[in-house]
Amino acid sequence: MTNISFKHLEIAGRQISLRAEYEHNFDLHFKFDRSVAVTSTQVALAMATLAGKKFRSIEFDFEVDENVKNVIESATDAHVTAVSSEQRPPITSDAGNVLSFSGGFDSLSALRLMPRDTQMVSLDFGGWFAREAEFFKKFEPLTITTNARSEPTQGTSLARNHWTFMAIGAILSAGYFNAKYHSFGQILGESLSRVPSRVSTPVVLSSLGYEDAGYARGLTEVGTAAVILQSDPSIVNDSLKSLSGATDRKLFRKTEIVKILSDRLNIRSGTGSPDYSRSPRIRFGEDYASTLAGIYCLSRDIQNPISRLFDDVPKSAYKLAESCSMDFMEKVNWDAYISFPDALREGLWANLFKFGFEPYSEKDWEEVEEVRTFLASAHELALEMH
Incomplete structure (x- = not known):
């Protein structure tokens, strides 16, 4: 694949729609369960996560902030063309937490380690992922329904190009929540095979004003299960x-x-x-x-x-x-939190202690x-x- 174009952007009411054109042509949609203000630059960043590093050039036929266009070029290693504009980053706050929430053990444990006023955003991909959405909606997150993992097919969707597609919800809701810190439900997992090092915030998020805060990063799969058993034993099976x-x-x-x-x-x-x-x-x-x-x-x-x-x-x-x-x-690997924001450490340590780590x-x-x-x-x- 060499080139991809994102065209015919429409942001209306609670829905975003646009067309992706490369070797396949199809329409993408993002439907919100509430009114959310979104800029065209945020949409371009969301599309950058879908493009990944699979294309030599990316075209947007709509307005993208000039600084963010450069960020997208760096993130995708592609030449980017767009209608140049100046759009302010949507995040102005120096506090607040947002969790990209799936409802699985990892994101559930992150939620229980985070401040009580943490906001959640979830992606409803439909189809095979319907049971996932049925569960996470019980927590009433801001939900965005999209076909990004089913077009042109589930096996060939653009979401397979880069893991940061999981941040699409946080990208599109950045202005709505106006929160400084963003978290995935990332745990030690395979990273156990490596010596912990500093983790930088993905540029598709940092360019909006987010700072990464990986609350569950020092826990293994066993650790996250221990958190959920102690905090939510009645929903473990669900x-x-x-x-x-x-x-x-x-x-x-x-x-x-x-x-x-x-x-x-x-x-x-x-x-x-x-x-x-x-x-x-x-x-x-x-x-x-x-x-x-x-x-x-x-x-x-x-x-x-x-x-x-x-x-x-x-x-x-x-x-x-x-x-x-x-x-x-x-137990907990303290070294995995080497990049964790200083302002949030005290609350994290207190919650880890509460769960016996x-x-x-x-x-x-x-x-x-x-x-x-x-x-x-x-x-x-x-x-x-x-």
Whole structure:
């Protein structure tokens, strides 16, 4: 793909519509559940997340702030043409929080670690994602319904070009909320494989006035489950079902984690045993999150059925699970907050303490390094077997 054009922009009432033209031509729409003022420059930034770095040139046949046009060029590595204008950044506040909210464990845990007056914005993609929207709407976020993940097809949508498409809601609602800090439900996850470093705010957000605040960034998948079990035990199952199909391995590993933590925390979640006959098996090491969860679950019970997610669990994995406590999975990595805004730290620390999180000990760091090395080797072996 070389060139893409975004044309015929209409911002009217509670709806934005425009046309995307490249090797496919189709109309995009964004429908708000309330009245929200949006500028054409914000729309251009939203489209930049869809273009990603897949095109050599991007054309907007509508007005885009000249400074933001340069930001889009930097973000997409593309030559950008637009009708030049000057539009003020929509965020003027030096306080306030906005969460891009999906309703899954990660964004739910971020919400419970954030200030009580946090605002939420969610994207309703329809179709396969309908169950996700059905759940998150219970929290009454500002909801934007869009076809951005289904056009021209779900498998070829522009949303596949770059992960920042998840920020479209925050981009389009920037002026409405006028909040300084933005959060995704990002957790340690695969970043556990790397030494924590400073995280910069994506330019599509910083150009509007946002500053990144990753509240859940120091928690693992186990940590986020612990937050939800303590804060919202009655909706654990609904959250699980909202983001995971019946055959999705995410459902299986999160269910096993919840069952382990329910016993440890003495909290009833009503989570049953998953039907592993419905789960397609994967190579051990192929998926980082599933493999890490597998080692954790086996460390708590060497007979844990999570082993059935994999074609085969090597003896070395069982040995690691028996020799490592894996306690770091239930703790918080303070180093992951190296870029966290100073003005928000006190509130974050207080909430982490409320949910019982302790920092890594020296032994935990030793185990983190041992697990990192093991997972890197397992992933390399899985690739060789592919």
